[in-house]
Amino acid sequence: MKKDVRKAVIAGNWKMNKTPAEATAFIEELKPLVADASCDVVICVPFVDLQNALDATKGSNIKVGAENCHWATNGAFTGEVAAPMLAEMGVEYVVIGHSERRAYFGETDETVQMRTRAAIDNGLKVILCVGEVLEQREQGITEEVVGLQTKVALGGVSKEELKNIIIAYEPVWAIGTGKTATPEQAEEVNHYIRTVIAKLYDDEAAEAITIQYGGSMNAKNAEELVGKVDVDGGLIGGASLKSADFATIVAAASK
Numbered sequence: 001m002k003k004d005v006r007k008a009v010i011a012g013n014w015k016m017n018k019t020p021a022e023a024t025a026f027i028e029e030l031k032p033l034v035a036d037a038s039c040d041v042v043i044c045v046p047f048v049d050l051q052n053a054l055d056a057t058k059g060s061n062i063k064v065g066a067e068n069c070h071w072a073t074n075g076a077f078t079g080e081v082a083a084p085m086l087a088e089m090g091v092e093y094v095v096i097g098h099s100e101r102r103a104y105f106g107e108t109d110e111t112v113q114m115r116t117r118a119a120i121d122n123g124l125k126v127i128l129c130v131g132e133v134l135e136q137r138e139q140g141i142t143e144e145v146v147g148l149q150t151k152v153a154l155g156g157v158s159k160e161e162l163k164n165i166i167i168a169y170e171p172v173w174a175i176g177t178g179k180t181a182t183p184e185q186a187e188e189v190n191h192y193i194r195t196v197i198a199k200l201y202d203d204e205a206a207e208a209i210t211i212q213y214g215g216s217m218n219a220k221n222a223e224e225l226v227g228k229v230d231v232d233g234g235l236i237g238g239a240s241l242k243s244a245d246f247a248t249i250v251a252a253a254s255k
């Protein structure tokens with residue numbers, strides 16, 4: 001990461017793990033371990049854990065995010081949660097376009113754009129996930145895929161609004177598989193995304209935006225990954241469920 005222009009953000013994505021009581025207990029354990037972090041620390045948790053997470057993180061340096069939000073303000077969308085609901089609770093971040101939402105719940109680049117718009121309009125900070133599947137990497141079209149996902153998601157987002165967006169480059173073949181992208185592969189795609197931002201906005205916006213890497217980042221490989229110039233932290237799944245591992249990743253990004 002480039003510390004003079006960007007602050008690293010380490011965000012946990014709990015996916016569908018931990019009950020509200022488990023969330024509280026975990027956060028109490030995590031708080032002292034990350035209290036001295038010089039990077040931003042975020043935990044994105046299931047909707048039902050949000051209130052416990054907000055209560056338990058009060059007065060600490062840990063910020064709370066949701067794992068999705070709907071594009072509509074309200075309405076007949078059974079089972080969904082709207083951005084104003086999250087904002088009113090005091091939730092600060094929301095993950096949008098995670099590959100599991102794309103693979104299992106019909107998320108498309110267009111719905112990612114609509115959800116991003118709703119989040120921004122409601123003052124939420126977005127962690128926008130992009131990434132190629134293995135076949136696309138093997139076909140040599142990673143840049144085309146990631147570039148298109150980024151461009152469509154950011155359609156209608158102004159340069160000012162971009163300040164509330166973090167991009168998480170998450171190669172789908174590396175998520176939950178134990179197969180991490182090499183630091184060089186992560187750097188290559190993160191740098192490419194920065195060039196896309198420069199073309200869409202300008203060099204200033206490209207230098208300022210936080211671009212994370214995600215995909216089997218863990219306590220062992222985090223330091224090398226976040227040591228790359230264009231890797232501004234990480235979105236962490238599995239390793240965010242263990243407080244000691246997550247804290248080690250936070251410490252690596254704080255160096």
Ligand code: PEP
Nearest residue numbers: 175176214215216237238
């Ligand atoms: C994720 O869920 O965004 C993720 C990167 O998962 P994992 O770290 O488990 O690969």
